[in-house]
Amino acid sequence: MTPAARIQTAIEILDAIAAAAREGGAPADAIFAEAMRARRYAGSKDRRAIRAHVYDAVRAVRSAPPSGRAAMLLLADADPGLAALFDGSSYGPAPISPDEPRAEPGLAPPALTDLFDPLVGEGEGEAMLARAPLDLRANRIAAKRDDLAALFPDGEAIAGASDGWRLPPETAAAQHPAYAEGAFEVQDAASQYAAAALDAAPGMAIVDLCAGGGGKTLAIASLTGDAAAILACDTNRARLQQLPPRAARAGATRIETRLLNPGQESAMLADWQGRADRVFVDAPCSGSGTWRRSPELRWRLTPARLGRHIADQARLADIGADLVAPGGKLLYAVCSIIAREGRDQVDDFLKRHPGWSADTGYLPEGVGRAAGHGFLLSPGHDGCDGFFLARLTAPC
Numbered sequence: 001m002t003p004a005a006r007i008q009t010a011i012e013i014l015d016a017i018a019a020a021a022r023e024g025g026a027p028a029d030a031i032f033a034e035a036m037r038a039r040r041y042a043g044s045k046d047r048r049a050i051r052a053h054v055y056d057a058v059r060a061v062r063s064a065p066p067s068g069r070a071a072m073l074l075l076a077d078a079d080p081g082l083a084a085l086f087d088g089s090s091y092g093p094a095p096i097s098p099d100e101p102r103a104e105p106g107l108a109p110p111a112l113t114d115l116f117d118p119l120v121g122e123g124e125g126e127a128m129l130a131r132a133p134l135d136l137r138a139n140r141i142a143a144k145r146d147d148l149a150a151l152f153p154d155g156e157a158i159a160g161a162s163d164g165w166r167l168p169p170e171t172a173a174a175q176h177p178a179y180a181e182g183a184f185e186v187q188d189a190a191s192q193y194a195a196a197a198l199d200a201a202p203g204m205a206i207v208d209l210c211a212g213g214g215g216k217t218l219a220i221a222s223l224t225g226d227a228a229a230i231l232a233c234d235t236n237r238a239r240l241q242q243l244p245p246r247a248a249r250a251g252a253t254r255i256e257t258r259l260l261n262p263g264q265e266s267a268m269l270a271d272w273q274g275r276a277d278r279v280f281v282d283a284p285c286s287g288s289g290t291w292r293r294s295p296e297l298r299w300r301l302t303p304a305r306l307g308r309h310i311a312d313q314a315r316l317a318d319i320g321a322d323l324v325a326p327g328g329k330l331l332y333a334v335c336s337i338i339a340r341e342g343r344d345q346v347d348d349f350l351k352r353h354p355g356w357s358a359d360t361g362y363l364p365e366g367v368g369r370a371a372g373h374g375f376l377l378s379p380g381h382d383g384c385d386g387f388f389l390a391r392l393t394a395p396c
């Protein structure tokens with residue numbers, strides 16, 4: 001493909017990503033993969049170049065652009081070499097006319113940044129959109145962090161994450177045979193801190209209420225040396241189905257999965273009411289802490305979608321609380337830096353649940369900042385995904 005044809009392809013992919021963002025369609029990575037499947041003539045160099053154009057544009061533009069061309073023009077305005085490729089050649093983009101609309105640059109519209117937790121400083125925008133490193137977590141059932149250091153010597157230990165090993169972005173770690181043998185998982189440091197904050201121990205009965213594909217379930221199994229009984233639940237069959245094969249690979253033998261029907265969660269968990277030593281509520285959220293991995297998420301967030309997440313989070317925290325045994329603990333977590341999903345949600349929980357108390361001192365030294373009754377992690381402050389966590393103890 002010519003460099004100009006790569007730009008035109010990026011424009012077409014950006015059109016599809018923007019439409020999907022507005023309509024709640026497929027994620028950007030899936031759209032990119034599909035577009036490349038449909039263009040088998042594109043070689044690996046073409047793919048890399050197109051991908052770079054697409055994600056540079058997604059990172060630069062603050063909300064779903066009117067067109068893919070408007071997004072690429074924003075980049076072209078700052079890069080004469082790129083602008084020269086709008087040359088009208090066959091398969092290339094049409095020449096630029098000065099009055100064409102440009103997409104709006106920036107982190108996010110003010111209506112969205114105004115919702116950030118007050119701890120998130122103005123200077124954090126760059127870190128929120130920078131490419132994330134590849135974080136690994138040694139699976140204690142099968143390996144140690146030292147093994148990861150030997151396998152990937154160009155990495156470094158992650159401060160405060162005892163099993164964490166950090167590699168440059170896009171390291172092909174999951175292709176290593178040790179991955180298939182269960183030695184490690186790919187998991188951002190924030191998720192590793194969150195799993196450790198649950199304070200799970202061998203012999204405990206644990207519910208992971210929103211287990212998804214089981215990333216944190218497996219971290220909890222690792223931390224307890226596969227010696228705790230874990231019930232992993234979710235309402236999404238496709239996600240939950242990923243867990244049993246992952247658990248088998250990790251050598252985690254004490255995980256049971258349970259698919260819940262939305263609206264019937266409590267009834268379907270009747271046998272666990274008041275019995276769990278630990279409940280993890282890794283609630284569905286805006287994902288505003290993960291923009292460095294999925295920058296198009298900020299194009300998707302509408303007040304209505306945020307409102308639905310907030311309602312679900314409160315309901316799931318309450319469902320989780322009913323499962324906790326007297327004196328047991330609930331860890332509430334969201335991969336978001338929006339105050340209404342984090343600190344405000346926990347303030348409201350404590351008002352609804354008299355007798356419950358918020359723990360302190362469960363994060364490693366130097367990790368996170370106190371945010372209301374919980375803690376905020378952010379890419380700018382902690383070098384990991386943005387996360388809010390609060391550990392809450394039930395009355396005895």
Ligand SMILES: C[S@@+](CC[C@H](N)C(=O)[O-])C[C@H]1O[C@@H](n2cnc3c(N)ncnc32)[C@H](O)[C@@H]1O
Nearest residue numbers: 210211212213214215216234235236282283284
């Ligand atoms: C942030 S994700 C969980 C990620 C997962 N814990 C991990 O570490 O990979 C939130 C999950 O909540 C699930 N969910 C949404 N509504 C739910 C409900 N009513 N009950 C249980 N899970 C729900 C979603 O399907 C999604 O998998």
